Amino acid sequence: MLSFTRGSRSPAAVTGVVAALVAVITLLTAAFTLPADARGNDPAPGPTQPVYSYARAIRQSVWVDTGLSADRKDGKPVRVAADIIRPREPAAAGRRVPVIMDASPYYSCCGRGNENQVKTYDGHGNPVRFPLFYDNYFVPRGYAVVLVDLAGTNRSDGCTDVGGPSDVQSAKAVIDWLNGRARGYSARSGGHPVSATDWADGSVGMIGKSWDGTIANGVAATGVEGLKTIVPISAISSWYDYYFAQGAALYDGGPDQLAGSVESTSAHAHCAAEQQRLRDGAPRNGDWTQAWQQRDYVAAASKVRASVFVVHGLEDLNVRTQNVGPWWDALAAHHVERKIWLSQTGHVDPFDYRRAVWVNTLHQWFDHYLMGVDNGIERASMADVERSPDHWTTDPVWPAPGTASTRISPVASGTPGIGTLALPPALSGAAGTESYTDDPSRSETDWAAAAGQPTPDKVSFLTGTLTRPLRFSGSGTVTLTATASTTSAHLSAVLVDLGPATIRDYEGSGEGIKTLTTRSCWGESGPGDSACFLDTAADTESVGFTVFSRGWADLGHGGAGLHGGPLTPGKPYTITLRLAASDHIVPAGHRLALIVAGTDKGLIVPPDTRPALRLDLAGCFAQLPLVGGPAAWTAATGQGAGQGAGQVAEPAAAPVLRSAPQRSSAA
Template identity: 25%
Template sequence: MGQHRNALRTTAIGTVSAALLAGPAVGAAPATPMAQPQARAQAQSTAADVRFVDIEGDGGTVLKANVVTPAGADGSRRYPVIVLPTSWAMPQTEYLAQAKELADSGYVVVSYNSRGFWQSGGYIEVAGPPDIADASKVIDWALANTPADPARVGMAGVSYGAGIGLLAAAHDKRIKAVVALSGWADLINSIYSGRTQHLQAALMLTGAGYVTGRPSPELQRIMSDFLTSNLAREEEMLEWGKRRSPAAHLDKINANGAAIMLGNAWGDSLFPPNQYADFYEKLTGPKRLEFRPGDHATAEGTGLLGLPNDTWTSAHRWLDHYLKGTDNGVDREQPVRIKSRSTGEYESYPDWKSLAATERKIELGGTKKIHANIDSGANGGVIFLSSILDQFAKLPPMASIPLLPRSFAAVWQSERYSSKQMVRGTARLHTTVTSTKESGTLVAYLYDVGPLGLGKLVSNAPYTFHGTTPGKPFAVDLELFSTAYDVPAGHRLALVVDTVDPLYIEHNPSGAQLTFSSSAADPSSLTVPLREK
């Protein structure tokens, strides 16, 4: 079967994975420097106090941490406190530049190495119950050992730290504000969307976990089942992921009422934007959502180096308002703020659904049959590399649409647009599929096609099915990954569907064929959030 051929590629990909994740995947990749407000650039002349300490976490596990307090803090006054769990595979010094900046502006900051990584004790639990208990233990320690104000407690973090912060807000009522950057709300819908394993993402996370930490026996078993497509244990895997998903604890998060800011990149290879946007819409407390071009943690990367950075500027404004009471207007601004991949300009909206206020359908008429197991040449690129090239050089993955072999790729195109079109939000595919086998995988790609037929990737998403009756049609509904992209005048959009992409594990048996059809009773279409600029 196709997944076995994918498994043969894992050794080579895994070698690259571990090396890459130690860099940009966990929050250290470069991002374009942005000007910070003058008020944020002011620094105190006396340096903040930095201490390295051991904190006793859940079950007595030792967590390596650093504490940064405002210069001159002598216990005569209380300061708001920010707790920063480290990103996956990152050392405890990850946030030191940001911690010093926060301390200079009047915060106590405690950053700690998440359990199972580097010199902290325990095993990697992937934001399991011990990790959430650790966050509360660190808050306890901060209130007992620093001039921290128990009424003004915040959590912030990148990637793994973001997920832990959101989950902690569901279980600890003391947390009043959260900044979650490049994190996840739905773990399963991040690396198993469309019931398809995100191969390169999973290999990167697993490889880096082994290099920098100690995966728990449970994690080792879960990832082995995941990468080998052990469907007999799928329900266990889904339940494991659900317990670690803030979306599953939404009622508690809303009841506790923490002010939550979410930030992510359009091309995040680990945690695609859809799951964050869905989660954002269901939050009932103070909230903010920001999306920028790039990949996992690249939008906030320069801030971790102490350089000017838009994402961290927003994060500080959010914390200042909800923990210090600063009247900086962040609560009166439109809460959804995005940056276009094409123009680099910011846009603001009152809510997520307003991005896609206008939708158009591309009719997917006719019948198209393709053979599985062959990569047509359409693909989502390479994890991290492709989205970073798109971020800095406006060079997304490309394909010559006229040259794609129609035996292996189904292609539909829109009319040419006479004016510039703005894609904002989430495109949705609805079609009818008939397979010659009971299982299979398809990958849908949306391209911006120029006059010469060269297509630039706008979005994509995978879809896998199991247990269908060969020869019997079934409906497929698939959300492509959300984005903000401008289609130039004179261009058209194209939908391409094939069955192989190096980003994903495919489940196409040998000799499989897929037929895509449309009927008057149930027409196939791609609904695109599109409006004229």
């Protein structure tokens, strides 16, 4: 978004030989192998095969009525452009095919994928390049691929409303059209009516990264008939949680600025009123408004009929994992079929960090949910988690089996600014108070680097050296009782693994990947649309600590309803910060730190004052998602309930310093 791939494969010569062999095999087997759509409605016995010609595929553009009215005096309806590529052979035989859809605002302004591909057209306006590999790989296997321009972008009418009704309806209307419930036309101005029911079987799978995946979430939350699965990658589930963390602003700009960055030239001319509505509905004070409610898909999770395959980077500091936990938990509560991949990367597509496994898994996923192939993907492990660069583990469910929310108390020690962590109840009189002063020039990187030393800008609570590993899986919270010296205050709470590790460099320019000069091919190429993409590899660094979960809040937004107000200096307030979803193992020999501070530089916007804060530790505690619960804590720390109070923290190992990340909401 909002953005502001594994090692190289074969050399070009070998790739050419392999491609030729594949072509020969395809020709020999095409007459004898029928893909799922040719076998009737029975579940197919094996994976779909590339038996259809990509070169001869039908390419067309259709403009679909959204049912919305343009913000113009002429009152013309809003039509969105859908560029379609589908195999010719099933159409010629009267057979229908399922659709893979990616609805995006980025097809002309910013591009998709690691190479920033945009749509291209020939001199007659017919689509030539379909960004990413979906068309190259899946069309020969009997799928249609439909790329939709959200309202107000590229060749669509209307205005972008950043995850609101117009954005969601842009994609939903195309699903309705594919199922015969909406009207489509051959031209933006009208042309002749076009139907999809003669070639589309009505089954749709939506996919996309960032804003694209966000729209998949939003459309699924409408419960639209025909949407069978979604694959949201680094996607938003609540736009409020993208822009704010419990009242604390995460970005300087608002959704109106984001809309302006993607809208087409024609949209700029008539969308000023919509942008003003975005500004009015999303005030910079962090209050929960009707506009945010419209853009909260978690609240409508009960309507989701589609299966959901969530993919996200645990160190994504653009669309942060605050957007994973609530959505996943809501889907689980409503028994939605689901799967999850969690990588060590930032805002990165899995095609660029686990390419071969990703393509194979996605192929199985779409085959099952769109073609009816009984391949067992829905019974396979639910969760894949990257533990270190390119090393993955699996779990049958997520959060991991045996995870229990475990209450941990911060306790003062004999050193101001440095405390310990213990199972409650803490020893009598040991809770105490701690104080710090907000310093907007300091970040979580600075805090973690000095976790074991007193500094005026933060308070650290640490375990001793762990004798067994501690695994965190899921979402947690930190409850703080704080008194501020001024009328405004922001709070940060971060969990840190103190110990050496080799991780993906998520703060680097590639957010955990580096782009190579070689290419690998995934599907068939055509004139103007290559199936060959630059390879990538893990971009790693050695560190002395890892921040693995974060939470932020404005202290004035601690009440019900997320409506804030000025603080009364000297008055204590209690607020519960939501920690971002995570899955991390703190190894034996490392220590765990909970750090509480003010402004997290580069990740939240400072308050309008610089407060001193006092924590009443008797009113502070964390609820952490520990695999094994309290027993695992005791085994790893040697503490029983109430032990650990009064211990002096060990000095922190000298870490490898990293600069604080600077993120923006630009595409």
